[in-house]
Each structure stands twice: as structure tokens, then as C-alpha cells.
Amino acid sequence: MSQTLTLHPVTSFNFTTKGAQQEEDPSVVARLQRLKNQYEDFGMRRSVEAVLVVHEHGHPHVLMLQIANAFFKLPGDYLKPGEDEVEGLKARLDERLAPVASDPASLGPNGAGKDQEDGEWEIGDCLAQWWRPAFETFQYPYVPTHITKPKECKKLFLVQVPPGKVLAVPQNMKLLAVPLYELYDNSARYGSQLAALPHLLSRYNFIYSD
Incomplete structure (x- = not known):
């Protein structure tokens, strides 16, 4: 049975900016080398990413980050060894999107810092798992038959x-609300993982809140 999901308009959220966050690796080659080094120490990497869905003009949009005006990604990152998936995803969302304590948007009426409500993210269904079979950029929504030790598992x-x-x-970075009709069948621009989101979200019946 289809599940019902209430979507809030993008205008119901408050957006601000904070200090720049540089990527850990300067290049894809460096990122894959770090993955290889960590695999030797800790085994398969586990990553988590968030699919944040809002609506605009009665159509679902996914919030995603744009880096260097070109590269799109979902908020999230890899987990520490032994870290819980849900708590780890909340922590990564706080790191990426929570305001800093000194931000005026995060201050109380008397100018004092108020609780940032860290971790107040409602983590729902696991929509997909993507597997990296080797120290390469390719990932698949299944483990290839000849692979016994995948190098990374990413959950959305x-x-x-x-x-x-x-x-x-x-x-x-930019935080953009990208409509499902823009993502659908558009792996050339967004990559196979993001282009698959309309399929993954089709199981839900959306209610568009005002």
C-alpha cells in the first residue's frame, strides 16, 4: 500500500548562510585514495544521505546542495566506524545545515543563544542502498555478482x-529545491542516483500543506 507523506512549502523554512565548508579531498583521485586507506584500516565505508522533500506550486522538490555551480549532492557523508546510521545522519545534517550559535537567526528574543535543536530531523524510510564494488567512482543499486567485499555502502x-x-x-554552496520532473530520466545532468529519486518517491501519496 502507498504511504501518505505531508510536504511543506519551501517558503515555510528559514534560510541563512554560514562559513564555507571545504571538501575534504581536492580531487576525485584523492577521495578514492582516502577511501582505499580507510578500507584497509576499518573495512567497508558506510555513508548516509538525506532526501529532504518539500513542495513548490503543488509539486515535490528535493533539497540538494550545489557545489561550484555544477556538482549536485544530497546532504550527508560517511559514518565513523561503529556509528549508528540514524544518529550519524542527524549529526551530518547538523554539521552541514544547522546554524551556528552566533547566527542572529539562532538567537533568542534577548539576544542570548538558544537551543539549536540539533538532531531534530525526522529520519524516515531507507529509500535505497548503493554499493561501490571497487575503488572507483561507479556505484550500483545492487552488489555485482562477482563482488564479495564491496568498498562502500551508501544509504539514502x-x-x-x-x-x-x-x-x-x-x-x-547553494541549497536548491529541484523538482522531480527535472530529475526524472536526467542522469546526464544529475547522475544515476539523483535521477532515480522520482522512482523511489513514487510509492508515496503526497499531501501538500500550506
Whole structure:
């Protein structure tokens, strides 16, 4: 049976900016080398990313980060060894999108810092698992038959954000609401993982809240 999902308008959230967050690796080659080094120490990497769905003009949009005006990605990152998936995803979302304590948007009426409500993300269904079979960029929604030791498992979780929440975007990134019709069958621009999101979200019946 289809599940019902309430979507809030993108205008119901408060957006601000914070200091730039540089990528850990300067290149794809460096990132894959770090993956290889970590695999030797800790085994398969586990990554988590959030699918944040809002609506605009009665159509579902996915919030995603754009880096260098070209590269699109979902908010999230890899987990520490032994870290819980749900708590780890909340922590990664806080790191990427939570405002800093000194931000005026995060201050109380008397100018004092108020609780940032860290971790107040409603983590829902696991929508997909993507597997990296080797120290390469290719990932698949299954483990290839000849692979016994995949190098990374990435899970995409549906995450709902309460309306009115402050989302602080790093200065060197953009947070864009991309409509499903733009993602659908558009792997040339967004890659196979993001282009698959309309299929993954088709199981839900959406209610568009005002």
C-alpha cells in the first residue's frame, strides 16, 4: 500500500548562510585514495544521505546542495566506524545545515543563544542502498555478482523537516529545491542516483500543506 507523506512549502523554512565548508579531498583521485586507506584500516565505508522533500506550486522538490555551480549532492557523508546510521545522519545534517550559535537567526528574543535543536530531523524510510564494488567512482543499486567485499555502502533516507526550521547553507554552496520532473530520466545532468529519486518517491501519496 502507498504511504501518505505531508510536504511543506519551501517558503515555510528559514534560510541563512554560514562559513564555507571545504571538501575534504581536492580531487576525485584523492577521495578514492582516502577511501582505499580507510578500507584497509576499518573495512567497508558506510555513508548516509538525506532526501529532504518539500513542495513548490503543488509539486515535490528535493533539497540538494550545489557545489561550484555544477556538482549536485544530497546532504550527508560517511559514518565513523561503529556509528549508528540514524544518529550519524542527524549529526551530518547538523554539521552541514544547522546554524551556528552566533547566527542572529539562532538567537533568542534577548539576544542570548538558544537551543539549536540539533538532531531534530525526522529520519524516515531507507529509500535505497548503493554499493561501490571497487575503488572507483561507479556505484550500483545492487552488489555485482562477482563482488564479495564491496568498498562502500551508501544509504539514502527520507528525512522530513519541521516547518520554520532554520537551514544554514555554507557560503561556498547553494541549497536548491529541484523538482522531480527535472530529475526524472536526467542522469546526464544529475547522475544515476539523483535521477532515480522520482522512482523511489513514487510509492508515496503526497499531501501538500500550506
